[in-house]
Amino acid sequence: MNSSPPADTTTPLQVLHDVFGYDSFRGDQEKIVEHVSGGGDAVVLMPTGGGKSLCYQIPALVRPGTGVVISPLIALMQNQVDALAAVGVKAAFLNSTLSFEEADAVEADLLAGRLDLVYMAPERLVQKHTLNVLARCRLALFAIDEAHCVSQWGHDFRRDYLGLSVLAERFPEVPRIALTATATEATHAELTERLGMAQARHFVSSFDRPNIQYRIVEKDNARSQLLRLLRAEHDGDSGIVYCLSRRSVEQTAEALRKEGLDALGYHAGLSETQRAERQARFLREDGVVMVATIAFGMGIDKPDVRFVAHLDLPKSVEGYYQETGRAGRDGLPATAWLAYGLNDVVQLRRMIDNGDGSEQHQRGQRAHLDAMLGLCESLTCRRVQILRYFGQDAEPCGNCDNCLTPPTGWDATVAAQKLLSTIVRLNRERDQRFGAGQIIDILRGKPNDRSTASRHQELTVWGIGADLSVTEWRGVIRQLLARNIVESVGDYGTLALGPGAGAVLRGEQELELRRSQPKQRSSGVRGRRSTTTADLSGPEAVLFESLREWRAQEAKEQNVPAYIVFPDATLIAIARERPSSVRGLAGVSGVGAKKLERYGDALVELVTSSN
Incomplete structure (x- = not known):
């Protein structure tokens, strides 16, 4: 039996409010939580900061048993456990940083049903010993975080994730939720297949982060x-x-x-x-x-x-x-x-x-x-x-x-033809290849030791690009490289014609390129108020800084990150609302029952003393 939340807190919305201090779900959170709490499998694509962790933490608290979270991030498990402990959730981790005795104690708590959540890396989970321990436990769910790591189409493939298909085989009755913030359609399809989640319900939130x-x-x-x-x-x-x-x-x-x-x-x-x-x-x-x-x-x-x-x-x-x-x-x-x-x-x-x-x-x-x-x-x-x-x-x-600040485009077809012609003539007439710097000097007709030694002044393209600055020419080359019209070859980055060069040279393709930005100089601005407090009034900003100082001291005494005490968003809400009582503080987003009990009096005293 889970030790928290309280026995009368049984619905996802109650857990959201009483444990985490929020009045309502965001986006697809409620649908996902209800589905997994009911025993369904889910594949969740949600942007970073969209609240993915609540999608498995709340079902783990609602369902009987312990939720098992698979994460590749051993170094961060302690912080995740600390954050849960701060809101009264019993959590632990099993990883290589623990001594044998410490790991044994966690396993004992797990077997006794004293944990709401346990975190472990994929290589730990697939060990025979771990699977045998889990087989003796009552399990609420499996949460596979950073699920894109199982896909070789993804940008962060981890071979250890390939073994996680064992969950469907060994624990078919335990719901699974796979979550990621970065998945193209190909990655989404592959992770679904590799994890054996073809029957799962898929939730794809907007990846937009408007802030x-x-x-x-x-x-x-x-x-x-x-x-x-x-x-x-x-x-x-x-x-x-x-x-x-x-x-x-x-x-x-x-x-x-x-x-x-x-x-x-x-x-x-x-x-x-x-x-x-x-x-x-x-x-x-x-x-x-x-x-x-x-x-x-x-x-x-x-x-x-x-x-x-x-x-x-x-x-x-x-x-x-x-x-x-x-x-x-x-x-x-x-x-x-x-x-x-x-x-x-x-x-x-x-x-x-x-x-x-x-x-x-x-x-x-x-x-x-x-x-x-x-x-x-x-x-x-x-x-x-x-x-x-x-x-x-x-x-x-x-x-x-x-x-x-909308950028301007310009017709760079002629400039591109000049550049490509220079590369052709260097290669054909001199059997030479050079990098961007020397080619720009040839186009601008700027002599140097290499051009003198190689008689570049004799080329018909010498100086034909004097109308553009060095910065503008570098912008042209950069964009032609991006479009595979020019290629960089060899260890020295010399330039050659790319697959798309022929159409441009023959005049079959017009090129609109982004105009290079003018060089920026220092504005001399120093110490402008952070974007965090830009919308606060003077008194509100002063109170916010006082709250941050109080939070820093609390975090230092507890030896935890400051955001585990309260994130900036909650401190800003307190600074704006200025609650004068513990009851008023309970209505502030991010202040759950555990934190209200622990910090309520101190926060109210700080707010009232600032008035």
Whole structure:
């Protein structure tokens, strides 16, 4: 018998209110919860921040027995268990961080029915011992989180997930719910097949995250651009900065620290202890900026990440969407910012060509990258492009860079022909290949040692592109690479004609390209109020900061992340509503019975003393 919630709390809506402190479900949550609570299987596609965890946590509390959650994220299980404990739910985890005695104690609680939820990694679950233990338990459900990991079409395939089909074979009467925030139609179909969930009911929510503002800029000293963004819009905010290499992570973190930001680096080259310590600081403290490779982030449950920035081009739209989705999980305004340049295209194409895997695998990687390049170079709404990639229709959002400051296109057919002709003549008349820099110098008629040594001034194309700046030519090359009209070949990134070059050279295809953005200079703005509190009045903002200081002290004493005490969204609601009694506080979203009992008096005293 589950030890919580209270015995009289039996319906999903009662659990939602009494345990988690919310008055109503969002989107498809209620349908999913009712279906799984009734014993049905479900495949759930829902965006990060859409409330996926409640879709299995509430049925696990409503149904008799223990809910088993399969997650690839051993490092984050402790935080998930802490968050449940804070609202009075009995939860534990079984993973390699536990000693034999600790694991034995968890298994004893599991067998005795003293747990509402238990978390474990897929490789733990499929062990013979674990399956035998589960066979002796009363099980409420199986929740398979990050279910896209089972699909080789997905961007984050994990071989350990392939063994999860055993759940249907060994426990056919126990309902299963598979959840993911990133699945194309191909990934959706494959995960359904591999998990043996053909009979499951499917719930596909809109992948739209309207609170996230998508912005993609051309690289012009990306670190300086990032610093301007943080100073102007995210002073003191928590955020994540993604870089492609370990070296870039270390250099960027050091550069931000020199500018006074609390920045940490995170990559696979650090020891396990270092990674755990830095992740804990990011989760537990306010205002920490984590600079990381994609080794960091899956399953990060920190709701108040106000920005996610990319200093290098992501390899796929799925990866980009999942990474940016770590911002604004609390529903408050957040920024997804990406700086993207010509070298990104060259480097990623080279990584694919030189990488391991079959030709089919490489074709898949190229298709992923081409879709990401298309998003970057789009002249239309970013959000429409992202949602279309996942098979969903949308109207222009009014909250991305292309909507707020519409880009201009220009007829670049002649410019492209000049560029392609230069590549042809270098190859045919000189038997030479060069990278973008030298080709741009030839087009602009700018002499250098290489052009002198190779007699490039004698070419008929010398200087025919002097009407465009270096930045404009780099934009042309970048976009032609994105459209496979030009290719980058070899270890040095020399340029060659791509599959689409012939039609352009023959005048059979007109090209409209995105006009390069003018270089941006620092606005000089520093320390602007965070997007979190932008809509609060002066007194409300002061109270919010007092509440954050109180929360930080509580979190420190309990040794848990601050958001486990209360997320920013709840503190903002308290600052706006200013409840003068514990009863009034009970009506604030996110304040459940357990937290009301624990923090009610202290919060009311803090609010009344601020009046």
